[in-house]
Amino acid sequence: MILTADNITTLLADQDLLISAPEFDGEIKHLAYNSKEVVPGTLLFIKGNFKPEYLDDVIKDGAIAIVAPQNFESMTDLPTWVSDDVPAAMSIVSMAYYGYPQNDLALIGITGTKGKTSTAYMAYEILRSATHDKVALSSTLQVITGNEPKYHYRAHLTTPESLDLFRWMREAVDNGMTHMVMEVSSQAFKMRRVYGLRYNVGIFLNISPDHIGENEHPTFADYLAHKMMLFDHSEQIVLNADSDYFGTLIEHAALNVPRDGIWLYGKEDADSPKADAYFEATDTNLHGSVFNVREVGQQAQHLHVSGEYTLDMPGDFNQSNALAAMIATRLVGADAPAMVEGLKIVKVPGRMQVLNTKSHGTIYVDYAHNYASIAALLQFVRQNESVNKLTVVVGAPGNKGVSRRPGIGKAVSEGADIVYLTSDDPQYENPDKIADEIQAAITNPEVTIYRQLDRTVAITEAIKNAGPADVVVLAAKGLDEYQKVNGVDTPYENDWAVAQRIDSELEF
Numbered sequence: 001m002i003l004t005a006d007n008i009t010t011l012l013a014d015q016d017l018l019i020s021a022p023e024f025d026g027e028i029k030h031l032a033y034n035s036k037e038v039v040p041g042t043l044l045f046i047k048g049n050f051k052p053e054y055l056d057d058v059i060k061d062g063a064i065a066i067v068a069p070q071n072f073e074s075m076t077d078l079p080t081w082v083s084d085d086v087p088a089a090m091s092i093v094s095m096a097y098y099g100y101p102q103n104d105l106a107l108i109g110i111t112g113t114k115g116k117t118s119t120a121y122m123a124y125e126i127l128r129s130a131t132h133d134k135v136a137l138s139s140t141l142q143v144i145t146g147n148e149p150k151y152h153y154r155a156h157l158t159t160p161e162s163l164d165l166f167r168w169m170r171e172a173v174d175n176g177m178t179h180m181v182m183e184v185s186s187q188a189f190k191m192r193r194v195y196g197l198r199y200n201v202g203i204f205l206n207i208s209p210d211h212i213g214e215n216e217h218p219t220f221a222d223y224l225a226h227k228m229m230l231f232d233h234s235e236q237i238v239l240n241a242d243s244d245y246f247g248t249l250i251e252h253a254a255l256n257v258p259r260d261g262i263w264l265y266g267k268e269d270a271d272s273p274k275a276d277a278y279f280e281a282t283d284t285n286l287h288g289s290v291f292n293v294r295e296v297g298q299q300a301q302h303l304h305v306s307g308e309y310t311l312d313m314p315g316d317f318n319q320s321n322a323l324a325a326m327i328a329t330r331l332v333g334a335d336a337p338a339m340v341e342g343l344k345i346v347k348v349p350g351r352m353q354v355l356n357t358k359s360h361g362t363i364y365v366d367y368a369h370n371y372a373s374i375a376a377l378l379q380f381v382r383q384n385e386s387v388n389k390l391t392v393v394v395g396a397p398g399n400k401g402v403s404r405r406p407g408i409g410k411a412v413s414e415g416a417d418i419v420y421l422t423s424d425d426p427q428y429e430n431p432d433k434i435a436d437e438i439q440a441a442i443t444n445p446e447v448t449i450y451r452q453l454d455r456t457v458a459i460t461e462a463i464k465n466a467g468p469a470d471v472v473v474l475a476a477k478g479l480d481e482y483q484k485v486n487g488v489d490t491p492y493e494n495d496w497a498v499a500q501r502i503d504s505e506l507e508f
């Protein structure tokens with residue numbers, strides 16, 4: 001793909017993203033936002049904390065022009081488009097460069113404080129069944145643009161940089177994909193990674209205080225405002241009627257989408273506003289769930305999703321995620337048999353993975369790492385009357401999400417019998433101090449607290465001491481295979497592998 005200098009000037013001017021354009025008539029053969037990705041013919045976008053010294057390599061490696069904020073034009077002789085919003089400019093130029101691949105994809109965008117990845121995999125699996133494998137995925141865990149393993153990429157962000165996103169979308173379209181499911185973080189809206197992109201269906205799962213701090217959102221209001229940008233960019237919206245701040249959410253949604261394009265879902269008997277579709281568990285156990293979906297009112301009857309579904313993932317929050325995925329996929333063409341099939345087989349790596357042991361009860365490996373998700377998980381386990389003791393192994397990362405620590409302690413205090421406070425990516429902080437902060441919020445004297453900063457030893461002890469009717473939750477690290485310590489990714493076996501190994505050693 002090739003863009004001319006005139007194309008770029010016009011694209012940026014049309015979006016009001018241009019301060020000045022260079023005298024230049026070259027052809028752009030490649031785009032990059034990192035100096036290490038520059039090849040001859042590259043247009044480089046200079047954003048974030050780009051260091052002027054990178055420019056030496058950029059010129060040496062053959063960049064022919066840059067899009068940069070003010071002041072950069074004086075640092076280089078390279079032709080420069082000056083913009084006061086380079087990330088937005090990058091999105092607009094990237095989508096054009098890759099030929100607007102979004103126009104050939106039915107696109108579902110998913111946001112929410114919790115459940116984005118789980119819901120994305122559910123929608124992906126339903127659509128795989130509905131479209132005979134013509135669906136792409138962009139999630140925190142993986143990006144999938146085709147069915148062969150070479151088109152499966154490890155993700156580095158929940159929502160990729162726009163340049164990567166549109167390149168992957170192009171690849172998906174070229175691979176014959178007709179649908180795409182993607183997670184859209186509030187940070188992606190804030191950092192303009194999805195600037196100018198519209199979704200056929202936007203799913204809004206829930207919102208609770210999170211992601212507030214350095215490098216994220218300064219306040220909850222800022223977090224909420226950026227999450228609600230999904231409403232401004234979606235043709236239709238699937239909204240959780242049980243979400244906190246529902247009044248604010250529906251008010252904002254209604255400003256952008258007519259009522260017959262807003263689909264509300266909720267839990268049967270929850271004290272929530274009227275929804276179009278409800279779910280209710282008909283059989284829930286520690287390993288999975290069977291649930292019923294009921295449509296209410298005239299609008300909902302177009303959905304045709306009433307009936308009973310089996311989900312191979314436990315937790316009523318996952319039934320809620322599943323109903324959101326069902327409605328959204330219905331709106332882009334999936335039918336009920338595809339939903340039955342997709343939900344029966346869906347697995348989300350590191351989310352609610354269940355290990356049933358012979359003598360040490362049920363073990364969950366789960367990514368829950370803030371108050372809302374740990375509380376929801378422990379509450380779900382508690383609902384099961386056969387559970388004896390509930391043990392949680394948990395820590396919190398260093399230099400990140402500091403505000404989560406008291407929330408983790410509170411959730412443990414409300415729901416656990418035993419807790420092992422341990423390490424979770426301590427980075428440059430002392431994990432013992434992080435554990436102190438979590439422990440300060442465990443006010444329930446009934447909770448037995450152990451401190452074991454070696455995560456592998458903590459998991460070993462927790463499993464060893466659990467009886468056959470107990471549950472052990474290994475929280476917050478999912479299938480991560482490293483601990484971030486002092487800026488280094490230190491190899492770590494992963495919680496699931498440790499649990500399986502300990503269980504087989506104990507049974508032997």
Ligand SMILES: CC(=O)N[C@H]1[C@@H](OP(=O)(O)OP(=O)(O)OC[C@H]2O[C@@H](n3ccc(=O)[nH]c3=O)[C@H](O)[C@@H]2O)O[C@H](CO)[C@@H](O)[C@@H]1O[C@H](C)C(=O)N[C@@H](C)C(=O)N[C@H](CCC(=O)O)C(=O)O
Nearest residue numbers: 033034035036047048049050054157158159185187188215
């Ligand atoms: C605040 C934030 O979102 N920052 C992201 C942003 O940083 P940035 O633009 O300042 O980039 P930087 O790493 O400081 O580097 C500046 C520029 O120099 C370039 N560079 C860098 C090194 C070099 O040798 N040469 C070079 O050209 C980089 O490519 C970049 O364009 O762009 C970088 C990639 O270009 C991201 O890695 C980085 O995410 C950081 C790591 C991050 O932690 N982001 C989190 C907050 C985030 O985005 N999270 C959400 C999920 C939240 C949720 O769960 O809901 C997400 O969508 O992932």
Ligand SMILES: Nc1ncnc2c1ncn2[C@@H]1O[C@H](COP(=O)(O)OP(=O)(O)OP(=O)(O)O)[C@@H](O)[C@H]1O
Nearest residue numbers: 113114115116117118317351352366367368373376
């Ligand atoms: N709807 C929900 N409400 C509350 N908790 C949930 C919900 N869905 C999932 N969870 C819990 O949150 C954890 C993280 O889920 P998931 O990875 O799907 O969310 P996410 O929004 O992608 O998270 P993150 O932004 O932290 O990557 C799960 O392992 C589960 O414990």
